[in-house]
Amino acid sequence: MEKVLSRYSVFCLLILLPLVSFPLKASVWGRVNMQGTVIETACAIDTDNRDQTIDMSVMPLNQIMREGHGVKRIFNIRLINCVVGRINEDAIGWQRFQVTFEGRVDNGLFAVEGQARGVALELTDSDGNISTPGKPLPGMNVSAGNRQMNYSLRLVSNSQILRSGEYTSAIRFKMDYY
Numbered sequence: 001m002e003k004v005l006s007r008y009s010v011f012c013l014l015i016l017l018p019l020v021s022f023p024l025k026a027s028v029w030g031r032v033n034m035q036g037t038v039i040e041t042a043c044a045i046d047t048d049n050r051d052q053t054i055d056m057s058v059m060p061l062n063q064i065m066r067e068g069h070g071v072k073r074i075f076n077i078r079l080i081n082c083v084v085g086r087i088n089e090d091a092i093g094w095q096r097f098q099v100t101f102e103g104r105v106d107n108g109l110f111a112v113e114g115q116a117r118g119v120a121l122e123l124t125d126s127d128g129n130i131s132t133p134g135k136p137l138p139g140m141n142v143s144a145g146n147r148q149m150n151y152s153l154r155l156v157s158n159s160q161i162l163r164s165g166e167y168t169s170a171i172r173f174k175m176d177y178y
Helices: 002-021 061-067
Strands: 073-082 096-102 119-125 145-157 172-177
Touching: 061 145
Parallel strands: none
Antiparallel strands: 073 145, 096 172, 119 145
């Protein structure tokens, strides 16, 4: 009986040995999620204008105290390859569009983050319309070709106690065509 167990043990060991001597293979699975939107729009935004950084420069606190605002900094949004017609020939062509700027709100202005206090950002279009965060500016006509829209930002008092320091703000824009 001992010989049978011994041969059986050796047989099992010889069968299991090749399985243990090879490295184990492990598979790790991941997932890639993608999303996007294909839209019909009248214009494309120039890629140089999609993400902009505007340097507001250094401003003396006493200028805000004395004048209530700082110097205007100009920026623009360039629209390219605008078309008036639509893909669906039965649809009415693009006629107008509106730009809406969005960001954190501070008393109807754009809030700032950081050490500075008592200030907010005022955003104005070239016609002097002041943008309220989340509310569209007056509509404009769509015209074929390219177009540049000019805006300005300036630091203004928000009627709070002023304190010097660094600040930042993030303002997004969207365009609605109709």
